Amino acid sequence: MASIHDVARLAGVSISTVSYALSGKRSIGESTRIRVNDAVEKLGYRAHAGARMLAGERTHILALAAPLHSGTSEPAHMAFVMSVARAAREHDYDVLLLTQDEGADGLQRVALSRLVDGIIVLDVSDQDERVDLIRSLDVPAIFVGVPRDSAGLVCVDMDFEAAATMSVERLAAVGHRSIALLGQSPALYDRGSGFPRRFRDAFLAAAADRGMAAGFAMADRDPANVRQALDSLLGTDPGVTGLVLHTDEGVQTTALGILRERGVRMPHDLSVLSACSSFSTEHFEPPLDTIPLVPDDSCVPAVALAVQQVGAPIAPRVELIPPRYVGHGSVVPPAA
Amino acid sequence: MASIHDVARLAGVSISTVSYALSGKRSIGESTRIRVNDAVEKLGYRAHAGARMLAGERTHILALAAPLHSGTSEPAHMAFVMSVARAAREHDYDVLLLTQDEGADGLQRVALSRLVDGIIVLDVSDQDERVDLIRSLDVPAIFVGVPRDSAGLVCVDMDFEAAATMSVERLAAVGHRSIALLGQSPALYDRGSGFPRRFRDAFLAAAADRGMAAGFAMADRDPANVRQALDSLLGTDPGVTGLVLHTDEGVQTTALGILRERGVRMPHDLSVLSACSSFSTEHFEPPLDTIPLVPDDSCVPAVALAVQQVGAPIAPRVELIPPRYVGHGSVVPPAA
DNA sequence: CGGATCTGTCGAAACGCTTCGATTGATTGC
DNA sequence: GCAATCAATCGAAGCGTTTCGACAGATCCG
Incomplete structure (x- = not known):
């Protein structure tokens, strides 16, 4: 598969020029940019994810801690998961799905191995074992839901x-x-x-x-x-x-x-x-x-906050989404 | 965060020895192994995922192409997603969740960037745009479901x-x-x-x-x-x-x-x-x-095949899971 | 008892990218 | 008209692993 070297060769420039042309982090001559883009196109080049993580200190992956407890409604759960995944893509992030089988260990694993830049935590309970772990892990994390003790956490939830x-x-x-x-x-x-x-x-x-x-x-x-x-x-x-x-x-x-x-x-x-x-x-x-409880209402801000927090720490907060009312005629004055 | 160098230093060995001690790919002295493990424990060391991908040519991630089409039942869908995620963890794999918003491009993206070792494709339709893409991509892929033209594919599905x-x-x-x-x-x-x-x-x-x-x-x-x-x-x-x-x-x-x-x-x-x-x-x-349609029945084999295929190509096949009958007394001879 | 084999370990070369500092001309300011 | 600035580019140094080849010492065998 094509590497950045191949692109550089085909475009007749150095690999650093290719890198800058693609990232836009330094100014690049117009004609050079075009040749690089053409070469990328022609070769079907995509930066190697592992190399990028290693060199760039950024994985462009968010972990989604989405346990599926008994009692939780699957459709609702699914809707939140999908909402997070979609929102993440808007920020050029992918989502790594963590189930509850490993308990909080999965979170620790992906954080310690720097597989993910941040974590979105769904289905938060009052005494959530993931809270303390995340406090100690020092990883950007957003809770969709509010645990009993939300000190130091960033939470987003329907009010x-x-x-x-x-x-x-x-x-x-x-x-x-x-x-x-x-x-x-x-x-x-x-x-x-x-x-x-x-x-x-x-x-x-x-x-x-x-x-x-x-x-x-x-x-x-x-x-x-x-x-x-x-x-x-x-x-x-x-x-x-x-x-x-x-x-x-x-x-x-x-x-x-x-x-x-x-x-x-x-x-x-x-x-x-x-x-x-x-x-x-x-x-x-x-x-x-x-x-209505619209998953996007909390998941979109949650992902935005997560991405923001990857760049620079943000202040702890609990953001509550105000409810709104949609009438369909099922509430009327009581008879007599 | 601790790197393999830190572990090596603490254990008093070279980094290659640490690597071999942890991977078990070469024989290691008993005492060395113990010192390495102790150091790993003490430092909370976890190999850097990006570095491992780069050097090891293996990401330990499977993509899960799980579009959620209208008409598809969310609970069923969720059950399959969770089943795949759990099965993957059994093989020490993580799951990257791909929605349908990018269409097949998401698959291409993660495959070309070598973010994933293989792909599990859910919710397969007769004329699935993902089929041709995957044929051309030459990435280990397992379909849970059977498209119209399954030539060259590995499919698992309920019969x-x-x-x-x-x-x-x-x-x-x-x-x-x-x-x-x-x-x-x-x-x-x-x-x-x-x-x-x-x-x-x-x-x-x-x-x-x-x-x-x-x-x-x-x-x-x-x-x-x-x-x-x-x-x-x-x-x-x-x-x-x-x-x-x-x-x-x-x-x-x-x-x-x-x-x-x-x-x-x-x-x-x-x-x-x-x-x-x-x-x-x-x-x-x-x-x-x-x-019953038990998600594990198809997802567990699907993941196993995917992991197997990461190691070495396997022959195309369509594996159909035989149905079984569970009685609860709702089928009886017709009256009169 | 001396070469072959094995065991345990090490150093160094990738892997493919990002980013820093340097370099070369061209442009600007005074 | 010359230092200062700027745009565009390059080379090289990492990033943290895995893995190959080398090597020293122990063990084996005829």
């Missing part, structure tokens, strides 16, 4: 508290006084994932602030459990007129199906709101108002 | 034809004479994804062979379309007693929900079989018999 508050506000605004939250899989809360807890706590707090009655139940994808959760939410307090779904797509579909089966008319009998969903709620029956 | 035949056989065996197939999203067939077509064709052929009546309809995840597909399948031919679902989890859930809504008792009125599903069908209502 789940604001989203929860917003969902309560919306229901309150049209007159609901008794509302309920169908939350994520219990496995997620158990694992200490931060966002379900933050959402739930903010939801209950916002409801309490407004003197509203508020219920909470969790459900994994098993329809029996969804049924049971809905029972506990709607059964015990027959006055519930507003339901917020903070779960994955499958559970939301199942829940809506169960409610329809039971003859609950939505939104007439029950206003429903899908919160922090990274999927479209338009094709639901009925289409649901939503506070 | 979808056998799976389709098996599902027909099972229904025939208990006495069904009129069956139907609910297929994937039309987008998938349009895109020329091989497996939905192969499954459908084999399904219809197997039914014809046995003199059975067989219907076919497609549906994406929109419940309205699922409803319509079921109408066309079950409505026009009221004698259908066996239904095969070859779709993603969401559609299967939706379909079962619709059938229940309509008062169809399963399996009494309708035997249902979930084919080539990469998710659990046990928690469905009712739990479905399935011919």
Whole structure:
């Protein structure tokens, strides 16, 4: 395969000239640049990645620590992974995918071997073993999500508290006084994932602030459990007129199906709101108002920060993406 | 960060001795090996990935070409991606994730820059632009899936034809004479994804062979379309007693929900079989018999072949994974 | 008991790039 | 009109490995 020497020879210049012509780090004569580019084209030249890493002190690779825990919704996870990969390419970065099988060791491995310039950490839990490791590793790292102790870290995340508050506000605004939250899989809360807890706590707090009655139940994808959760939410307090779904797509579909089966008319009998969903709620029956969780919203800035941090250290921060509301008519004033 | 020089100094040997002690490519005195290992431990040494690539002609990275087309089910896709990543780690390989945004150019880029030793290609379509590129690139590559023209390629895939035949056989065996197939999203067939077509064709052929009546309809995840597909399948031919679902989890859930809504008792009125599903069908209502599509079944061999091919070229082949049947009681003889 | 063989180790040459400092003309400023 | 500046280019020194060939000393065998 063609090396920089071949390009230099064909263009009739030295290899350093080729390097500068391609990197643009020094000024180069117009005709020279053209000859170099022609030679590159003709030979199908691509700089050897290893050589570039060795000499350039930059790998142009980001590690993506994307464990897939049980309880995490695959489509959402996939969407975040793809979003990071796309965003990275925009910065001329590739993404090395790290699963959780090695635990935090994988991170250590790629950082210590200088395989990657930085790390994007997904699916952050409250007590995340990766936090301390990364603190000690001194590698540019961005957390998509916020661990309990975020001191010294750079984090980007949807503002789940604001989203929860917003969902309560919306229901309150049209007159609901008794509302309920169908939350994520219990496995997620158990694992200490931060966002379900933050959402739930903010939801209950916002409801309490407004003197509203508020219920909470969790459900994994098993329809029996969804049924049971809905029972506990709607059964015990027959006055519930507003339901917020903070779960994955499958559970939301199942829940809506169960409610329809039971003859609950939505939104007439029950206003429903899908919160922090990274999927479209338009094709639901009925289409649901939503506070969308758009992967790009957090992943694009996360990657940008990572790339920036590769160049020069940046100050620790927690960047929260404000929620926004998309109406589809599923939240209306309660009947009577 | 510690380099091999530091290790050599601390262990009191030359760098080549360190290299050989760590690689095991030449015999090393016992005491030397111990001192080297101690030094490595103490310094937290890890070979510089770039230097290793440059000198060693091996990157220990596989590219994973995992486009995410519309119509492809994210959970299934995710499962394959994760399976490849895990399998790769078993061979001491990392995985570089390539999305489809660059088209085939990304493959070319990483291959030409010798960033990766080989490529795993997912989500293969009949006329896949990546096929010709890879033929010309002369890079170890394994296709998970089979393109129309597989000459010269190494492919691994579930045997979808056998799976389709098996599902027909099972229904025939208990006495069904009129069956139907609910297929994937039309987008998938349009895109020329091989497996939905192969499954459908084999399904219809197997039914014809046995003199059975067989219907076919497609549906994406929109419940309205699922409803319509079921109408066309079950409505026009009221004698259908066996239904095969070859779709993603969401559609299967939706379909079962619709059938229940309509008062169809399963399996009494309708035997249902979930084919080539990469998710659990046990928690469905009712739990479905399935011919599971296990990502590891194809990804583990695919990675093994890729790694093998990095060492020495291997003969082109198409390796088809035989299907197996897992019963949950959803297929029974037709009523009356 | 002297050449052949083996074991354990070392030095040095790649590997292909980036980047620093030097060099050569041409241009500028005063 | 001469020093200072600038644009364009080159040579060479790394970057941190792997690996080849060499070599010293121990072991073997006839």
